[in-house]
Amino acid sequence: MSRxxxxxxxxxxxxxxxxxxxxxxxxxxLMTLSGLLLGQLSIRQDEKILKDIGLAAMDLFGxxxxxxxGTGLVSKEIERRSLYPLLAKPLTRGEFFLGKFAGLAFTxxxxxxVMTAGLVLTLLATGRGLSPELVTAVYPILLxxxxxxxxxxxxxxxxxxxxxxxxxxxxxxxxxFADVVRNMREVAPGVPPWLAETVYTILPNFRNFDFKDRxxxxxxxxxxxxxxVTVYGVxxxxxVLVLGLLSFRSxxxx
Amino acid sequence: MRRGxxxxxVLLAPAVPWSQAQIDRRAGAFRAQEEILYLWSGAHVKxxxxxxxxxxxxxxxxxxxxxxxxxxLFAANKRFELLRPLxxxxxxxxxxxxxxxxxxxxxxxxxxxxxxxxxxxxxxVLEAGARNNPGSWRLRQDLGFFHYIYLREAERAAAxxxxxxxxxxxxxxxxxxxxxxxxxxxxxxxxxxMWQQMFDQAEAGILKENARLRLQILDSRDLAERLEGLVxxxxxxxxxxxxxxxxLREAGLWGGPFVxxxxxxxxxxxxxxxVFIERTSPMWRPD
Numbered sequence: 450m451s452r453x454x455x456x457x458x459x460x461x462x463x464x465x466x467x468x469x470x471x472x473x474x475x476x477x478x479l480m481t482l483s484g485l486l487l488g489q490l491s492i493r494q495d496e497k498i499l500k501d502i503g504l505a506a507m508d509l510f511g512x513x514x515x516x517x518x519g520t521g522l523v524s525k526e527i528e529r530r531s532l533y534p535l536l537a538k539p540l541t542r543g544e545f546f547l548g549k550f551a552g553l554a555f556t557x558x559x560x561x562x563v564m565t566a567g568l569v570l571t572l573l574a575t576g577r578g579l580s581p582e583l584v585t586a587v588y589p590i591l592l593x594x595x596x597x598x599x600x601x602x603x604x605x606x607x608x609x610x611x612x613x614x615x616x617x618x619x620x621x622x623x624x625x626f627a628d629v630v631r632n633m634r635e636v637a638p639g640v641p642p643w644l645a646e647t648v649y650t651i652l653p654n655f656r657n658f659d660f661k662d663r664x665x666x667x668x669x670x671x672x673x674x675x676x677x678v679t680v681y682g683v684x685x686x687x688x689v690l691v692l693g694l695l696s697f698r699s700x701x702x703x
Numbered sequence: 704m705r706r707g708x709x710x711x712x713v714l715l716a717p718a719v720p721w722s723q724a725q726i727d728r729r730a731g732a733f734r735a736q737e738e739i740l741y742l743w744s745g746a747h748v749k750x751x752x753x754x755x756x757x758x759x760x761x762x763x764x765x766x767x768x769x770x771x772x773x774x775x776l777f778a779a780n781k782r783f784e785l786l787r788p789l790x791x792x793x794x795x796x797x798x799x800x801x802x803x804x805x806x807x808x809x810x811x812x813x814x815x816x817x818x819x820x821x822x823x824x825x826x827x828v829l830e831a832g833a834r835n836n837p838g839s840w841r842l843r844q845d846l847g848f849f850h851y852i853y854l855r856e857a858e859r860a861a862a863x864x865x866x867x868x869x870x871x872x873x874x875x876x877x878x879x880x881x882x883x884x885x886x887x888x889x890x891x892x893x894x895x896x897m898w899q900q901m902f903d904q905a906e907a908g909i910l911k912e913n914a915r916l917r918l919q920i921l922d923s924r925d926l927a928e929r930l931e932g933l934v935x936x937x938x939x940x941x942x943x944x945x946x947x948x949x950x951l952r953e954a955g956l957w958g959g960p961f962v963x964x965x966x967x968x969x970x971x972x973x974x975x976x977x978v979f980i981e982r983t984s985p986m987w988r989p990d
Contacts, residue, residue, distance in 0.1 A: 625753035
């Protein structure tokens, strides 16, 4: 366990060294400018737009970090051959793989937490309320990002970082179109229902983690819904991590 | 080498604002830009932003406000051709953005030069809003108002106001207003009550200013009618129609100025005894 934590801590330090958290500076500038300008431009919609921008930035920046850092976590270690001395030490592949996941998960957690604080401060500075319901949108975003990291790591165990990024983005985009897949028969009546249903079931539905629109109007997501989203997210993350682990273990590094 | 590059940077940096100022001076600070909408279908735009529809709606909303403001201030023909598609894309991306329906409807309906002068389209926008937000009594209230104010359909307006009154949280006076519309359809007092409501409900900004202007126009029309009544009164007393409005003051019938709510002098037709708002006044609107 301590070895896993050590890998995670090292991964976090690595992401900080790679200046991943610099996106927070951009976020701060974005929030400040939005706060200053939107009151004038939006005709009393500034609070809703501020929340939209803040939550969308968390989702978008988080996805970019999850894809581009996540795909490099394993593949870069393989390409740079820095993995070999690590695996020669008393460190199992499972500890390495899960440690890497935990490290990037922590980076994303810090990122999202700081962004949430920034959004709340901007809302307070522009004379808006505390909006505690924001947490009910931020939490599912974080869950969705962890699933993206898991996919990025799964793909990176078998291919280069660039190809893994392409595959991961493909899965994320397809998952965001899950509702289109489900209603495929409406636009393409020839598609057999079982096919649409199967594709819908095996695709990770990233729509499940998206409550931004609802929360922007000040509505909290009910606890029951969040609980099921948590179950869905944790199960998917676990499945993808297990697949990634199996794939990583099957790699021959001779 | 490094010092030389730094010096070059210091020398070049002021050239950017200087050249921009030169361009602005020659081309005008507010150069009219051709407004183009590449995507006309809200459904297509929606498919481009999976998971970010709310943010895309905000972008289109800001563009709607900018487009309308820009056209109103700088465009020569003021046809507002993109106003409706912009509002439709915004509300397809975020069907709950009530402000977009209300704003779009008002300025599609208002006559030129204030708006596009297409009240049917304004009403269609509000109908879509009421469909997408079945619990919103305000959108239904506006729909009723618009049927009355722009189309003079008192019965239809009253029916919609009664529907609005049935919704939870609806204002208590909606049913009374609906009854008044049926009792004296076409009365200016009803229009005044509707614009007053829109004025009271709007937050500071363009919608409130528009409602204020509408109330001032109604005030001016009331005042013109009142002066016309005094002209008739003076004619009855003296046996002749006054040649100038000032004669009302001289006869002690009127103590105030003969100007409308915009400060422009009223017109007076001495042959007919008619007092009217001059076409050059900001208060003038076609009947």
